[in-house]
Amino acid sequence: MISRKEQVQFISTIQSQFSSKEFEWIAVKINQTALVENSKKFNIFFSLVSRFISDKVCEWNSDQKEALENIYPGFTLSNWNKQELARVQLMMSLPISVNKSIILSFFETAEIKEQVALYKGLYLLENAQEFTHQYTEGIRTNIADVFDAIAFGNPFAKAYLSEAEWNQLILKCFFMDRNISKVQGLDDGKNKDLATMLQEFVKERWAAGRQIPIEAWRMIEGYLREDVKELILKRTSTGVEKEILDTLIANKPLSPNYWNNNDK
Amino acid sequence: MNFIDPHIHMVSRTTDDYENMRAAGIVAVIEPAFWLGQPRTNVGSFKDYYSTLVGWERFRASQFGIKHYCTMGLNSKEANNEALADQVIELLPQFIAKEGVVAIGEIGYDDQTELEDKYFRIQLELAKEYDLPVLVHTPHRDKKQGTLRSMDVVEEHGIPPHLVLIDHNNEETAKAVLDRGFWAGFTIYPKTKMGKKRMVEVAKQYGSTKVIVDSSADWGVSDALSVPKTAALMLERGVSKEDVHKICYQNALSFYGQSGQFNESDWVQDNNVNQADLLEGNSVLRGQNPKEISFKGMAK
Numbered sequence: 001m002i003s004r005k006e007q008v009q010f011i012s013t014i015q016s017q018f019s020s021k022e023f024e025w026i027a028v029k030i031n032q033t034a035l036v037e038n039s040k041k042f043n044i045f046f047s048l049v050s051r052f053i054s055d056k057v058c059e060w061n062s063d064q065k066e067a068l069e070n071i072y073p074g075f076t077l078s079n080w081n082k083q084e085l086a087r088v089q090l091m092m093s094l095p096i097s098v099n100k101s102i103i104l105s106f107f108e109t110a111e112i113k114e115q116v117a118l119y120k121g122l123y124l125l126e127n128a129q130e131f132t133h134q135y136t137e138g139i140r141t142n143i144a145d146v147f148d149a150i151a152f153g154n155p156f157a158k159a160y161l162s163e164a165e166w167n168q169l170i171l172k173c174f175f176m177d178r179n180i181s182k183v184q185g186l187d188d189g190k191n192k193d194l195a196t197m198l199q200e201f202v203k204e205r206w207a208a209g210r211q212i213p214i215e216a217w218r219m220i221e222g223y224l225r226e227d228v229k230e231l232i233l234k235r236t237s238t239g240v241e242k243e244i245l246d247t248l249i250a251n252k253p254l255s256p257n258y259w260n261n262n263d264k
Numbered sequence: 265m266n267f268i269d270p271h272i273h274m275v276s277r278t279t280d281d282y283e284n285m286r287a288a289g290i291v292a293v294i295e296p297a298f299w300l301g302q303p304r305t306n307v308g309s310f311k312d313y314y315s316t317l318v319g320w321e322r323f324r325a326s327q328f329g330i331k332h333y334c335t336m337g338l339n340s341k342e343a344n345n346e347a348l349a350d351q352v353i354e355l356l357p358q359f360i361a362k363e364g365v366v367a368i369g370e371i372g373y374d375d376q377t378e379l380e381d382k383y384f385r386i387q388l389e390l391a392k393e394y395d396l397p398v399l400v401h402t403p404h405r406d407k408k409q410g411t412l413r414s415m416d417v418v419e420e421h422g423i424p425p426h427l428v429l430i431d432h433n434n435e436e437t438a439k440a441v442l443d444r445g446f447w448a449g450f451t452i453y454p455k456t457k458m459g460k461k462r463m464v465e466v467a468k469q470y471g472s473t474k475v476i477v478d479s480s481a482d483w484g485v486s487d488a489l490s491v492p493k494t495a496a497l498m499l500e501r502g503v504s505k506e507d508v509h510k511i512c513y514q515n516a517l518s519f520y521g522q523s524g525q526f527n528e529s530d531w532v533q534d535n536n537v538n539q540a541d542l543l544e545g546n547s548v549l550r551g552q553n554p555k556e557i558s559f560k561g562m563a564k
Contacts, residue, residue, distance in 0.1 A: 043358045050363035051524065109311060111318035111362050143323045 002124055006071045007092050010124060013067045014085050017058050025052045026086050030093040039098050043106050046090055046114060053086045072123060074184030077153030080120070083113065088121035100130050107134055115141075116149040123156040132160045139169050147176055151183055158185030167194040170219060174201065180215050187218075187256050195223030202228060206235070217244050218259050224248055265509070269491045270294045270516035271370075271399075271431060271449065271478035274321055274332065275313075281481075281488040282328035288492040291531045292331040294520060295321065296370040296399055299339045301483055307351035310338075314359045322364070331531040333520070335369035335399050336360050343383035344375070353386055360394050366520040367391075369399025370431065373410045376403060381417070388421040397427045397522050399449075402437065404456075411437045415444055429476065429519055434458055438466060442474060447519050451480040452490035460494045464501045472507035476515045 015023065029045045032038040057079045060068065068075040094102055103118065103125075110118055119138055122131045135157070138150045150157070150169070157169055166189055173180045180186060198216050205212045220228075232245050240262060247254055267290045274282075274295050285293075295317055304310060317334040325332035336359045338352045359365065368391040373380050391398045398418070403410035411430060418428050430441045431449035441448045450458045450466060458466075463477060479490035487493065495512045499505065520526040 044361045047358065047361040047363070109315050109358060111315075111364070112322055113363060115319070143320065145323075 001128060002071070002126055004126060007124060007126070009067065010071045011089060011092070013064055013071075014058075014089075016064075017082055017085060018053070022053050022082070022086070026089055030089060033090055033093045034095065036095050036098055039094055039102055042090060042094060042102050043109070046087055046106065046117075047111075049083050049086045049090070050113070053083050055081045055083050057081045058085065073155040073158075074153040074182075077182045077184060078120075078148070084117040084120055087114070087117035088124055091118070091121040092124055096125075096127055099125060100127065103131070104134060112143055112145055115143070115146045119146065119149040119156075120154060123154065123159065128156065129160050132165075136161065136165050136168075139165070139172055142176070144176065144178075147172070148178065151178060151180075153182055153184055155184045157183070158189060163191055163193065167191070167197065170194055171197060171201070174198075174213055174216060177213075179213070180218070181260055190219055190222065192223050195220045196225075199223075199225055199228045203231065206231065214241055214244055214262070215259065217248060218254070221248060221254060265289050265492075265495065265505075265512075266291050267491045267495060267512050268292045268294075268516040269479050269481075269488075270476060270520065271296055271451065271480045272488060273298055273480070273482035274325060275316060276483035277481060277488055279324075279328070282325065282330060285488055285492075286329050288489050290330060290492065292333065292526075293325065294333045294335060294366060294516070294526075296335040296367075296401075297337050297339065298370060298401075298482070299341050303342060303345070304348070307348060307355060310352050311355055314355070318359070318362050318364065333364045333366045333526055335367040336365050337369045337371045337387055337399075338383055339370060340372050340374040340380045340384070340401060340403075343380045344377055346379055349379070349383050353383065353390075356387075356390065357394070360390065360396065364525055365396070366523040366526045367397040367399045367429075368394075369429075370401035371398065372401040372414050373403045374401075376406065376410055376413065384414075384417060385421065388418060388423060391427075392421070392423060397429065397519060398423065400428060400430045402430060402432045404432075407432075407434065408436050412440060415441065415446060418446075427522060431478070432480070435462065435466065438470060442470060445474075447474045447476060447515070449476045449478055451478055452487070452494050453480070454485060454487050460490075460497045463494050464498050464503065467498055467503050467507060467511060472510035472515070474515065475511050476519065477511050478516075 018026065033042050033045060058081065060076070065076050091103060107115070107118060119135070122128055122135060125131065135150065138146065141147050151173055157166060161169065170180060170183065170189070173183065198220050202212050202216065229249065232249060237245050244254065267288070269285070269290050272293050272295060274293060297314060297317060300313070314336060322332045336356060338349055338356065343349050360368065368387050371384055371387045373384065388398065400414050400418070402414060414430065425445035429447040429449050432451045433441055433448045438448055450463055452458050452460055452463055467475065477491055477494050479486060479488055481488040481490065491512050495508050498508050517526065517528060
């Protein structure tokens with residue numbers, strides 16, 4: 001769980017991104033939303049960010065990257081723009097006694113970019129775990145940008161989802177044609193149930209004469225079933241798929257580096 | 265030629281429409297909040313509808329290379345349910361403040377009842393408060409009187425005419441609207457409202473200043489390609505290319521651009537957009553092969 005101290009570190013690390021005018025705008029709003037009696041203004045302030053803060057994508061030096069990764073593992077796996085960083089500051093400013101009801105109700109009316117910022121910001125809340133149900137609801141979205149905010153470079157999933165929920169997230173990646181390599185904590189999230197579901201997915205796709213994304217094997221590795229092994233042996237593969245399948249059959253490991261390089 | 269359809273209800277249209285619209289040159293659309301045919305009976309239905317306009321529909325349009333914007337408002341028909349209307353008015357500000365909301369609308373009169381008048385005025389005040397233009401829907405019945413009355417009320421509230429678009433005009437209302445300095449919208453319907461041929465004559469008579477064509481296509485008999493089709497007929501019948509560009513693109517950009525939320529740079533690009541990596545997700549494409557959409561920039 002993120003501590004108040006980590007929140008302060010996070011905020012001080014990102015401040016250099018904002019112009020003095022933007023900084024001033026955010027500071028004024030945060031001072032208001034920090035008070036319980038004004039916290040209802042959160043919705044409008046959150047929306048108005050689009051009018052007062054630029055949507056420029058942020059760049060970081062190596063010290064900043066290290067600091068941000070320490071607080072928010074996976075931070076550098078996705079792009080953050082200034083509007084998102086302004087919005088997560090508004091989220092952090094809400095008093096914990098009211099942040100759950102305010103943020104959950106705002107989720108119901110948020111437009112696409114707002115949803116993206118909301119999902120990216122949940123991990124930064126001191127009571128992040130209380131938002132797990134909303135996060136699993138988000139996995140059901142079909143809006144790609146929103147899904148990406150949930151799946152990629154977001155430490156929330158690995159930290160708070162149950163294994164079954166995590167497995168749905170990974171499966172959904174494949175069904176939405178998303179590349180899983182940017183999922184934070186991917187290799188630590190391998191498990192037998194996920195490998196089983198993915199091998200059913202392989203059989204289904206191959207039976208239909210369709211391809212499966214090669215990254216599926218990353219999550220299957222170590223849990224290869226005999227029936228799938230037989231199918232692999234009967235299959236004529238080429239290129240990267242052949243390289244991967246040959247290695248799997250030979251029971252040799254493929255390193256995270258191998259997969260990450262293959263994604264490029 | 266590129267087009268903007270500044271009034272179309274895409275929630276009622278199919279992906280075929282989106283494909284055809286993009287192929288015909290439509291690069292951006294504005295979806296005014298309106299009624300759904302079936303009257304809503306609770307405020308949650310409005311909330312989810314408004315959320316759809318800034319959420320799912322925006323995403324759906326993006327998959328076909330079209331930028332989607334909307335206007336927010338309580339329509340005149342449903343303003344007649346006072347208990348519900350009060351709740352909707354309370355809900356509206358948080359949607360008005362969102363990115364890509366380019367006006368308050370469509371608001372105005374249907375039967376010209378007292379309640380319609382009440383909520384029209386409340387929303388004109390919201391437009392002032394949030395510094396947004398206004399899209400006014402004019403009634404089908406008693407149109408001329410309703411149009412004149414709408415303009416009177418706008419003036420009474422101190423909103424300058426350059427911030428107001430009066431829509432669904434015809435030959436009977438156009439002169440008064442333009443003479444008083446308002447923008448005049450013309451909805452081209454296959455059977456009712458304005459027809460394409462009549463629109464050509466209007467364009468010849470009034471020129472292109474503050475004249476805007478839209479389809480208002482929705483769940484009824486209507487045509488999502490009204491704007492490009494009308495443009496083609498205007499060109500064929502001797503309206504200049506410059507005038508057609510203004511009526512079917514530039515004027516909508518100039519009017520709604522006043523919101524600060526409607527910028528040409530949002531859609532001007534010169535590259536090939538592949539649907540699979542555009543705004544992705546196979547949920548709209550449903551396993552169909554994505555198409556290569558050639559996105560020609562706005563060569564002037």
